[in-house]
Amino acid sequence: MTEYWVSQGNKWCDLCKIFISNNPFSIRTHELGKRHKDNVTQRLSTMQKDGAAKEKEQQQAARALQLIEAKAKKSYQKDLENNQRNTDGDTSAAPGEGWVLDSASGYHYDKSTGLYYDSNSGFYYSDGLGKWVTQEEAYKSVETSKTDVGQSSTSQPKAPVGGGAVPSIKGGPAPGVVVTKPLNPMRPIKGATSSIAANKRKREDKKPKVVSKEEEAALRAREAARKRVEDREKPLMGLYKTY
Numbered sequence: 001m002t003e004y005w006v007s008q009g010n011k012w013c014d015l016c017k018i019f020i021s022n023n024p025f026s027i028r029t030h031e032l033g034k035r036h037k038d039n040v041t042q043r044l045s046t047m048q049k050d051g052a053a054k055e056k057e058q059q060q061a062a063r064a065l066q067l068i069e070a071k072a073k074k075s076y077q078k079d080l081e082n083n084q085r086n087t088d089g090d091t092s093a094a095p096g097e098g099w100v101l102d103s104a105s106g107y108h109y110d111k112s113t114g115l116y117y118d119s120n121s122g123f124y125y126s127d128g129l130g131k132w133v134t135q136e137e138a139y140k141s142v143e144t145s146k147t148d149v150g151q152s153s154t155s156q157p158k159a160p161v162g163g164g165a166v167p168s169i170k171g172g173p174a175p176g177v178v179v180t181k182p183l184n185p186m187r188p189i190k191g192a193t194s195s196i197a198a199n200k201r202k203r204e205d206k207k208p209k210v211v212s213k214e215e216e217a218a219l220r221a222r223e224a225a226r227k228r229v230e231d232r233e234k235p236l237m238g239l240y241k242t243y
Contacts, residue, residue: 008021008022008023009022010022011026011027013030013036015036015039015040015043016030016035016036016039079106083101083103083106095108095117095135098110098111098112099117102116107119107125113126113138113139113142114126114127114128114142115138115142118132122135124137124138125138126138126141126142128141128145129141
């Protein structure tokens, strides 16, 4: 029986960065060597250091997040106490009668004017302005908006009373021929075919095809070749008898 030699190739050691023979004996010898063991120890030490640094970073991030949450909670409690104090006893913060403290925004709101009032700064705000302004500017904008709404309501045309007919628009003649018959005479009406037949005519103004001299000569040569082939194949088809 004939035996063949087969190449086993090489094996790459990622720790030592070298190639070794790909057989059990060479691999075992390399793994038991001092160089490989030192590299394994160094890799484990590096992994432990990286894990400790990552864990320390995570702990610092968690501690910072807890401090932020504590400060936010303290500020929220302070705002709740201020709002409760304003709602219970501090009614002098409102600029006048008709103002109600909005619990959602923390500002006083007047439903008739649509203005918000900040008791800390003394400024007014509305959706129409889009910014905080003084009292004079705020009330001036409210008066201007009411005037514009009144003018727009009076300038609109009134609808006819009593359901009368809307007057037709006067103008000149129609811009074109008025068609009183259906556009498609062949279209059936209520299931019945139309009695009007559409006459079709062919175009009589066809121009003759222009043939050049070269094309005419090629056509004649092709016709002559066709006749020669036909004359040569007639005896073989059995259509004619030869004596």
